[in-house]
Amino acid sequence: MMDVLIHGGRVIDPANGLDGIANVMIKDGCIAAVGEGKHKAGTEIDASGLIVCPGLVDMHVHLREPGQEWKEDVESGSKAAVAGGVTSMCCMPNTTPRLDHAGVIRQVIERAGEIGLCNVHPIAAVTKNLDGKELTEMRELAHAGAVAFSDDGMPVWHGGIMRKALEYASSFGFLIIQHAEDLQLTQDGCVNEGWISTQLGVEGMPAEGEDDMVARDIMLTRLVDARYHVAHISSKGAVELVRRARNEGLKISAEAAPHHFALTEEEVLGFNTDAKMNPPLRTEEDRQAVIEGLSDGTIEIIATDHAPHHEDDKRCGLSCAAFGIVGLETMLPVSLGLVRDGMLSLPDLLAKMTSNPAKLLNLDTGTLSHDAVADVCIFDPEATWRLDRNKLFSKSKNTPWHDKAMTGKVTHTIKGGRIVFEHGTIHA
Ligand SMILES: [Zn+2]
Known part of the structure; x- marks a missing residue:
């Protein structure tokens, strides 16, 4: 493997509190040095004017393999990831079959290894078939390589099951990730409940359907002293609940998706299914509450909830269209808006996409520490471009940012010391 020297860039490594102009030397696939020194290397990247940071870690991705490979598969998802600067991602278990047994967990990991572009860490199901009734063999799933548990797409709605899941996962240090939704309150809803849903004449999903599930789970977390994580937090009420629980010292964390801090319900006016x-x-x-949560540290993590869907699932009425958008290739530019708006410093923003998720899930990535595996993202924070959905590496094109101006562009992604993405091209 060729040694790589990345010189002259602004190196930001939140895990080590590092922010300054430096050179990064990669030897044998690992970080050999970060500093002023310069060694000769087979490959040299001039990063003047660019940001050099750990490869991004996205802990909430739907890869659709196995079962819905026409929407996405491990290969296309890996390409989309590295095009977005992501070198490690966690994939959710709502595939067909579900990621609820060891064999399928191993299969996804093996597939990702063959492709070799991006680390893929499966999140296993909390309950068998995600039906909320019977716990999976959690310890066995962890042993097979799962890094956390979630029924994402569905909530773990049953309080007794949630209590058991929290107790059991915590007994070996694992995290339960909740898709917080009270289905009795949100059923048939397709947009936020309020003025917009009324105006469009469609069923709404009240924010209370998120808040009440988070409130219940916080009580259960307190009861059994567990680790608990709120996926894609979106409501003011839920952010406030998490803030208070963390102040109380409970082991609770949350992630926000770029669309929830960049867009509002007004996007659906005109029946925009994307x-x-x-x-x-x-x-x-x-x-604004989500942004405040990000800036005061209540929300430690940014994750995409990358949810690819075929055109056929989106080219229909609002009520019958599938939920979700692709996010891997827009996470960085959209999130950089928080820095431009003065809501977060660049190192704090990057911590939420590198070291924070890595720490939460006990991954050994998300850092440029000496001897760490060399997963690196290099980007131009000022580059402006226009998003063309047809140029996405993802198989699916469901994005609300089509034809929108973006600021910030990934120039290089390095995985294990190998340049896997360079100026728009994937090196498979
Ligand atoms: Zn979800």
Whole structure:
């Protein structure tokens, strides 16, 4: 493997509190040095004017393999990831079959290894078939390589099952990730409940359907002293609940998706199905609350909830369209908006996409520490470009940012010391 020297860039490594102009030397696939020194290397990248940071870690991705490979598969998802600067991602278990037994967990990991572009860490199901009734063999799934548990797409709605899941996963240090939705309150809904749903004449999903599930889970987490994580937090009420629980010292964390801090429910006006997701885009007040949660540290993590869907699942009415958007290739530019708006420093933003998720899931990535595996993202924070959905590496094109101006562009992605993405081209 060729040694790589990345010179002259602004190196930001939140795990080590590092932010300054430096050279990064990669030897034998690992970080050999970060500093002023310069060795000769087979490959040299001039990063002047660019940001050099750990490869991004996205802990919430739907890869659709096995079962729905026409929407996405491990290969196309890996390409989309590295095009977005992501070198490690966690994939959710709502595939067909579900990621609820060891064999299928191993199969996904093996497939990702063959492709070799991006680390893929499966998140296993909490309950068999995601039906909320019977716990999976969690220890066995962890042994097979799962890094956390979730029924994402569905909530773990049953309080007794959730209590057991929290107790059991915590007994070996694992995290339960909740898709917080009270289905009795949100059923048939397709957008946020409020003025917009009324105006469009479609069923709404009240923010209370998120808040009440988070409130219940916080109580259970307190009861059994467990680790608990709220996926794609979107409501003002839920952010406030998480803030108070963390202040109380409970082991609770949360992630926000770029669309929830960049967009509001107004995107669905005109029946735009590419703005339909679950939880739905909410009000400006909710959006501001999510941003406040990100800036005061209540929300430690940014994750995409990358949810590829075929055109056929989106080219229909709002009520019958599928939930979700693709996000891997827009996460960085959209999130950089928070820095431009003065809501977060660049190192704090990058911590939420590198070291924080890695720490939460006990991954040994998300850092440029000496001897760490060399997963690196290099980007131009000022480059402006226009998103063309037809040029996405993802098989699916369901994005609300088609033809929108983006600021910030990934120039290189390095995985294990190998340049896997360079100026728009994947090196498979
Ligand atoms: Zn979800």
